[in-house]
Amino acid sequence: MNQTSNIHCITLPTPFAVGDVNVYLIEDEKLTLVDTGPKTKEAWEAFLTQINKLGFGVSEIEQVVLTHHHPDHVGLSDYLKDNGTTFIGLAYNEPWLRQDPEFLDHHDAFYLKIYKEMGIEKFHEKAMKQIRGYLAYSCSINIHTIVKEGDRIAGLPGWIVIETPGHAQGHLSLLSEKDGIMIGGDHLIQHISSNALIEPPPIGVQERPKTLIQYRNSLRKLLDLKVNTVYPGHGNPVVHPKDLIKERLMKQEERAKDILNLIIDPPLTGFEICQKLFPSIFLKELGLTMSETLGHLDLLDSKELVQITEKNGVLYFKAKEVV
Numbered sequence: 001m002n003q004t005s006n007i008h009c010i011t012l013p014t015p016f017a018v019g020d021v022n023v024y025l026i027e028d029e030k031l032t033l034v035d036t037g038p039k040t041k042e043a044w045e046a047f048l049t050q051i052n053k054l055g056f057g058v059s060e061i062e063q064v065v066l067t068h069h070h071p072d073h074v075g076l077s078d079y080l081k082d083n084g085t086t087f088i089g090l091a092y093n094e095p096w097l098r099q100d101p102e103f104l105d106h107h108d109a110f111y112l113k114i115y116k117e118m119g120i121e122k123f124h125e126k127a128m129k130q131i132r133g134y135l136a137y138s139c140s141i142n143i144h145t146i147v148k149e150g151d152r153i154a155g156l157p158g159w160i161v162i163e164t165p166g167h168a169q170g171h172l173s174l175l176s177e178k179d180g181i182m183i184g185g186d187h188l189i190q191h192i193s194s195n196a197l198i199e200p201p202p203i204g205v206q207e208r209p210k211t212l213i214q215y216r217n218s219l220r221k222l223l224d225l226k227v228n229t230v231y232p233g234h235g236n237p238v239v240h241p242k243d244l245i246k247e248r249l250m251k252q253e254e255r256a257k258d259i260l261n262l263i264i265d266p267p268l269t270g271f272e273i274c275q276k277l278f279p280s281i282f283l284k285e286l287g288l289t290m291s292e293t294l295g296h297l298d299l300l301d302s303k304e305l306v307q308i309t310e311k312n313g314v315l316y317f318k319a320k321e322v323v
């Protein structure tokens with residue numbers, strides 16, 4: 001980021017494996033913060049130090065745009081909410097950020113069903129503990145302004161909301177149309193491939209979102225836009241985003257092919273496939289590894305390359321015979 005830019009990157013520590021998170025302060029008609037960081041003392045202190053160094057006080061932040069609901073991006077919102085700051089985000093994230101009890105019940109029921117189908121019911125409790133544990137670093141706030149695809153944000157002229165679901169069910173990126181700078185949350189990260197996490201649909205929607213397919217569509221969407229540089233939620237700016245997108249799409253195809261080779265015979269459950277793919281980390285990172293596995297099975301299914309059978313509520317996957 002050059003000296004003349006009105007976008008400042010603030011990097012904060014997180015207690016998560018992903019490492020530091022970036023939030024962005026935009027000096028424009030309204031002083032705007034994009035994402036806030038996890039709710040920890042360390043992150044808050046780092047935030048205060050850096051924002052003061054930039055010459056601002058916390059009470060001057062007029063609005064906060066949240067790219068998605070994950071705790072490492074939103075938790076510190078709790079420390080900003082009493083300043084009269086306006087929170088802006090997608091409708092999907094609203095019940096997550098309020099930690100709405102009805103939504104959390106729906107959330108738990110959703111995962112129970114998925115884990116049963118994947119043949120992992122016995123680890124369900126462990127998985128739920130992991131997921132609920134993350135929420136301790138999140139916040140409890142109301143979104144004041146709900147935005148959607150193509151919306152403009154008051155006080156940020158020239159920026160447009162681009163919905164980029166996949167990594168999270170409610171995920172937005174902010175695109176500055178004049179220079180092709182995109183603040184991309186976790187949509188595209190240079191040093192790690194973003195995980196298309198399995199997440200519940202909104203209350204009232206029955207069908208499970210096919211997150212990897214969704215994520216690939218959101219990656220392709222950027223190929224058709226003027227996006228020159230992506231300022232990500234983690235790591236350095238992505239200076240050749242379109243090359244990286246093509247690489248990511250290709251790697252996903254390769255992984256799907258590897259999975260197909262694992263299930264020629266006999267058919268396996270999602271959990272059995274997950275263990276073969278991630279033998280050393282599947283238990284520690286159940287959510288991530290199961291998302292990765294199920295996402296690629298969805299991709300194979302969308303190409304009609306797998307046969308799925310159900311027995312006692314558990315799904316078995318087998319490569320279709322190629323003629």
Ligand SMILES: [Zn+2]
Pocket residue numbers: 068070167168186
């Ligand atoms: Zn995330």
